[in-house]
Amino acid sequence: MSPKALDPAVRTALVDAAARLLVEEGPNALTTRRLATEVGSSTMAVYTHFEGMDELRKALALEGFERLAGYLAGISTSEDTVEDMTALGGAYFFNALANSHLYRFMFMEPHDESDEIGLNTFQTMIEAVGRAIEAGRFDEADPEELATQLWIMMHGGVTLHMANCLTFDEALHMLETMALNLYVAFGDDREAAKASIERGRERIVEHLAAESERLGLEISIPG
Amino acid sequence: MSPKALDPAVRTALVDAAARLLVEEGPNALTTRRLATEVGSSTMAVYTHFEGMDELRKALALEGFERLAGYLAGISTSEDTVEDMTALGGAYFFNALANSHLYRFMFMEPHDESDEIGLNTFQTMIEAVGRAIEAGRFDEADPEELATQLWIMMHGGVTLHMANCLTFDEALHMLETMALNLYVAFGDDREAAKASIERGRERIVEHLAAESERLGLEISIPG
DNA sequence: ATGGAATGTATAACGCTGCTATGGCACACT
């Protein structure tokens, strides 16, 4: 009883075009008509594949979570668990800036429902904290509790930077300072934490340099 | 050469009506036509007293900063500087929730220009940190540096709660835990900080209870 | 006191938005 199968390619094409429009021309370019002409269909496609623009925006938020997951997955684990954690934070930070409009949809858009989707992305951070606890760098504690603190810190720094309340340099510096404070509060040795943060930043810089070259982007990373 | 003076009452009426619409019916109710009928004028009023809806929204953000300043001003200083600081954080938190739509305009709306307005509100927090340093609770440091960390923490917790990523209780608990961690990192004694946070929360609860009774609101404050 | 210039405001319209009713058309199943 399916006369014409719903083409999933159209759905992904819509999401892809929407994401592209978002990063290239900003949120104002994200309209049904524009989207329709972009994928070469009519505005009805939005309503057959989604319930409307709101649900498409939710799908876009999901796309944002997947990109974030991709960035986080690019961070390999090492014997320095705190360095890994710092690198994950850096990946979070740069993903938020690179896909800032998507980040908006993920966390800064007024949600009607409480979509708890994408929170398994957060699992990566919890696991990293767990490894640091196992390695003895952090005191015994609930990994989620510690990871949440780091998340609050990252999200706060990222969004205050987006709001022009902190410059890029300020945000980066404050986040590193806060990370040091929290790592120490979590049980790590101050000097060891400082060294791990330093190495974590170096790894992020390398990683991002490679990434930006791959994408042909131009990202300036201050000292 | 001023045939008809621009009535400032209309401007404030517009801002007041906009703020009321925002808190009572949400952002979707904030339209030029709705606003016009609300203040009993035509849509043109928005364009004579503002350049358009965007500038009106900026004025609304300013209104939000003033309300925040009012909340913060309601926190008196005591001999326990860390308790004061915690109470300020609580006031910040509850203001953000009570005027969440205004808070959105202040920090979560994509700004074209970098309005650095309202950052003198932040001065209150810097001064509170300065008092804690003078009192010897915190080590000698740049007060702004420490205050910024607390701000990042508060903003992160508030916005993650707004995004339904943290429940009210979770946000409150995490913020108190983080505050303790940061206070200790700033140089305070752990037990002293714990006691100050406890007293700060009690003060906020009292303050908010009085405030909510005055406004006839119903705010539930968990233990 | 009076004419004229300047300026806020109401009305109507424009282009845009998200969205929906309608109808045709391509497909899968019997």
Place this chain on the structure above:
DNA sequence: AGTGTGCCATAGCAGCGTTATACATTCCAT
């Protein structure tokens, strides 16, 4: 091969922010 289901294009609706125009009001200069 017939048939009906369901995707999609067209056209239209109500609403949005904004603007052009006409009117009314007010102040200054004479």
